[in-house]
Amino acid sequence: MPATSHAGGEIRTPRERARAQTIADIIGLGRRHLAERGAAALSLRAVARDLGVVSSAVYRYVGSRDELLTLLLVDAYNDLGDAVDAAVKAVPAEEFRGRFAALARAVRGWALREPARYGLLFGSPVPGYQAPAERTTAPGTRVVISLVQILDAAHRAARLAGRGPSAVPAPLAADLEAIRRELGVEVPDALLARGTLVWASLFGAVSFEVFGQYGAGTFSAPDELFEHHIAVLADLAGL
Amino acid sequence: MPATSHAGGEIRTPRERARAQTIADIIGLGRRHLAERGAAALSLRAVARDLGVVSSAVYRYVGSRDELLTLLLVDAYNDLGDAVDAAVKAVPAEEFRGRFAALARAVRGWALREPARYGLLFGSPVPGYQAPAERTTAPGTRVVISLVQILDAAHRAARLAGRGPSAVPAPLAADLEAIRRELGVEVPDALLARGTLVWASLFGAVSFEVFGQYGAGTFSAPDELFEHHIAVLADLAGL
DNA sequence: AACAATTGAGAGCAGTGCTCTTGACTTTGA
C-alpha cells in the first residue's frame, strides 16, 4: 500500500473524503432512527432507504448492523460525556457538592431528552450483541471518572466526610485499591465504596424515571423527587 | 352461551383443559426462549417449532407476539415476587433490617439467575410494546409493596430513624400522601422519600451488575460489594 | 350418527440481516 495515510487517520484523497462523509451520514440517520424507534428496531435497510440507496450499498461502509450499533453506542456515550463535562465545568471547582448536583442533573436531563439512546447505554443489553470493549470502555467510563474525580478533589481538600471508619472486607478492598491505582485517585476505601453505590443509585433513579418504573402518574413532581435524591446522595457520598 | 364456566375461570370441559395446557406449554417454551436468547429475540415461530406445530397454529392461543410478551412479563413479575416474599418471610417480622437485607438479596439472586427476564422487567422497554397496565401493575408492584411494608412495620414499632426533619417540598409531599393512602401506610414524608431512593438504588445496583455496567473484571468480589451496599442502604432507609 | 366448534396446515404478504455477482464508474500509474 502507498504512503497515502499516516497514523492519525486524516482525510487525504477525495475518495476518502466522500467515504467519510457517507459514513457520517449513516451515523446521523442511525442516530435519528435510534432516537425515534429504539435500539432493537434499528434497521440497516431503513437507514439505506432514508439514504436513498439500496440496502446492500451501506454494507460497503459499516460491515454489519452490530458495527453500526457500536458506532452509535460510542456516539451516545460521548454525547452524554460531553453534556456531563460541560455541566460540571460550569460550577466552580471548589463547590464539590454543586458539581455533583450538576453531574446528576446533566445525566437525568440527557436521559429524558434521549430515552432510546439512554436505553441503549444503560438498559438491557441488545441480545446477540456484544460491545467491543476496546472501543467502548473509554467513552463509556467518562461519567464515572468525572464523578470519582469530584470525590477525589473533595477528599484532597479535606472536604469529604466519612461517617465512622466502616472497614471494608479484604477482597473488596483489593478491588478498590485497583480502581484507585487505575484512576490515580486517593479516596479511602469506605468512601470509594459509598461512591460506587452513589453512582449506581444515580443511574437507578434515572432509569426508573426514564423506563417508567415509577408507574404512570405516581409522581406528579419528578423534578422535586430527583432534587431530593440528589441531596440525599450527596450526603451519602460525604459531600 | 351455556352456563359451563362460572366466574373464577376453572377448567371444565376437556377442550378447555387441553387449551389451557397448550397455553401453559407455550408460556413455558416462551420462558425458555426468553431466558436463553433475550426478549427482543423472542419469536413466535421458534416457539411454534419447539411446540411441533406450524406458526399460524399458535395464533389460535396467544393472539400476538405482544400478548405472549405480556404473559411472560406477568409470569416473571410473579416469579420475582414469590422469591422476594419467601425470602422476607423467612426472617422474623421484628428484624426489620434483616428483612430488608433478605429482600435485597432475593432481588439480586433472582436477577443474576434470570438475567434476560430481569432485563425484560427492568431494562429498556421493548420498542413498540406497551405493557397493559391493568394486567401488569398488580404483579409489578409486589416488590415495592413488600419494601414499603417493611418500612411501615419498622416505623409503627418506632424503630425507623429519620435523621433530622428534612422537610419535603409541597408537590412531592402530595405525591407521598397519595402513596400513603394507596398502600394504607403511615411512614412520614422524609422517610418515604428516602425509601423511594433506596428502592431505586437497590435496582440500580442490581442492574449495573446484571447488565455489566461495572465493566468486566472491575469487581472480583461482587458479593462483598453488594453486602456493603445493603448495609449502607439499610442505614439510609433508617432501619 | 350428525352437527358445530375448534384446530392445524399451508400459502402468502411485507418486512428483516446479510451475501454474492454483475456491471459501471473513478482514480491511478505507466
Added chain:
DNA sequence: TCAAAGTCAAGAGCACTGCTCTCAATTGTT
C-alpha cells in the same frame, strides 16, 4: 493517453420474522 486497479451501487437470493387468510381435518357435544 489509456489500460489496470480499485471502488461502488444495484439486484437477486437465502433464511428468518410477525401476521392473516383459507381450507380441510379433527374433536366434543348433542
